[in-house]
Amino acid sequence: MKLPFSKKTISTDALKIEEILNRSVDKVYPSKDDLKKVLLSGKRITIYVGIDPTADYVHMGHSTNYLILERFHKLGHRIIVLVGDFTAMIGDPTDKTSARVQLSKEQIKKNLTSFKKQIGKILDFNDRSNPIDFKFNSKWLSKLSFEQLIDISSNFTVQQMIERDMFQKRLSEKKPLYVHEFFYPLMQGYDSVALGVDIEMGGTDQTFNMLAGRTLVKRYLNKEKFVISTTLLTNPVTGEKLMSKSLGTGVGLNESSDSMFGKIMALADEGVVQTFIDCTRLTMEEIQKKKDRLANGVNPKEIKLELACEVVRMYHGEVAANKAMANWENTFSKGNNPDEVETVLVEDGEMVASVLIRAGLVASKSEWRRLVEQGGIHNTTSDDLVIKDEKEIIKDGMTIRVGKRKFVKIQVKK
Numbered sequence: 001m002k003l004p005f006s007k008k009t010i011s012t013d014a015l016k017i018e019e020i021l022n023r024s025v026d027k028v029y030p031s032k033d034d035l036k037k038v039l040l041s042g043k044r045i046t047i048y049v050g051i052d053p054t055a056d057y058v059h060m061g062h063s064t065n066y067l068i069l070e071r072f073h074k075l076g077h078r079i080i081v082l083v084g085d086f087t088a089m090i091g092d093p094t095d096k097t098s099a100r101v102q103l104s105k106e107q108i109k110k111n112l113t114s115f116k117k118q119i120g121k122i123l124d125f126n127d128r129s130n131p132i133d134f135k136f137n138s139k140w141l142s143k144l145s146f147e148q149l150i151d152i153s154s155n156f157t158v159q160q161m162i163e164r165d166m167f168q169k170r171l172s173e174k175k176p177l178y179v180h181e182f183f184y185p186l187m188q189g190y191d192s193v194a195l196g197v198d199i200e201m202g203g204t205d206q207t208f209n210m211l212a213g214r215t216l217v218k219r220y221l222n223k224e225k226f227v228i229s230t231t232l233l234t235n236p237v238t239g240e241k242l243m244s245k246s247l248g249t250g251v252g253l254n255e256s257s258d259s260m261f262g263k264i265m266a267l268a269d270e271g272v273v274q275t276f277i278d279c280t281r282l283t284m285e286e287i288q289k290k291k292d293r294l295a296n297g298v299n300p301k302e303i304k305l306e307l308a309c310e311v312v313r314m315y316h317g318e319v320a321a322n323k324a325m326a327n328w329e330n331t332f333s334k335g336n337n338p339d340e341v342e343t344v345l346v347e348d349g350e351m352v353a354s355v356l357i358r359a360g361l362v363a364s365k366s367e368w369r370r371l372v373e374q375g376g377i378h379n380t381t382s383d384d385l386v387i388k389d390e391k392e393i394i395k396d397g398m399t400i401r402v403g404k405r406k407f408v409k410i411q412v413k414k
Helices: 014-022 032-041 060-075 105-111 115-119 146-153 158-162 165-172 180-195 204-221 257-265 269-279 284-295 300-316 318-333 352-359 365-373
Strands: 025-029 046-051 078-083 133-136 199-203 226-230 343-346 377-379 399-402 406-412
Touching: 014 025, 014 032, 014 060, 025 032, 025 204, 032 226, 046 060, 046 180, 060 078, 060 199, 060 226, 060 269, 078 115, 078 180, 146 180, 158 165, 158 180, 180 204, 199 204, 204 226, 257 300, 257 318, 269 284, 269 300, 284 300, 300 318, 343 352, 352 365, 352 399, 352 406, 365 377
Parallel strands: 046 078, 046 199, 078 133, 199 226, 343 406
Antiparallel strands: 025 226, 377 399, 399 406
């Protein structure tokens, strides 16, 4: 009887392997050449990517890793998506100049509601010929004894931990550095042991945590674990992340087609090419042609429109992409209101400020005052009239624009 995953089912296509090793990849530990040999050998390997439910959405910055997982999956390798429902209660200190807020089990459960559905927009969880595993690290981490935790901790030194840049910065600024934050890389590292994986993949900001796993796999499983650090989607000019859960920025995979299109059009021009590379299925040859057009003087807006269409097409389909583009052009090129605007029910006599803050379009009263002072609040039902009164009262049926692309329609409760 033929096994479902025999050596013959693993593709060793050299071109596809080259794409896996180089597209959106920063570095491979111990080396790309070593991993290339394994991939060309036809051996079936297990690779995983972890994600913590620190928010209720998966954003395009995460999609980079899932698109690479998809390439591994198409070659026939085993894929695991690991949700850090236990590690989220600790909080990853990576790149943080202050301790993360620890999440409760209730918050984590709420955030997890649609995770698989969102990631499933990229990965095929219905593929029975090569099933993709979806696991939770609470299954093993919650069962670790204190004795086991001590043994895991004995593989690392305090010096290794505090040498991390963000910890050094906190120490120099006399900010608190909590003992529980040292546990995070140990727990993430132990995930690799529990899963018995051959490869862990994550952004460059996860390299320390992933290498901790490599140490533990050598110790407890006596084998090599490859680490693939992937490029972070950043603005090449400012170096700032274009997608961040912590900062509340980025394009969520669960967003509507119009919202997704608008947010992509709001990205910095200089980040467009890298977004094509990291977040789409276009070939590198197709992306190079777009890059060449930019170099030859094509308006970046034209290329960005193509990016927005491509991304929305991936997650919502061709019809939705075309409609979103038409709606965006109608709204922002012609100055009209979008076809679909969220409607909020309000009490008669409420102030615009209160409604916008409650709807999440304005973060606080201080931001409201700043936006009013800068002319950033418009009543688009009155010839795009700028709202100048901080105590402006709502009117039934009015549509308000906040900044360039946030709209809300007011409906008074009857």
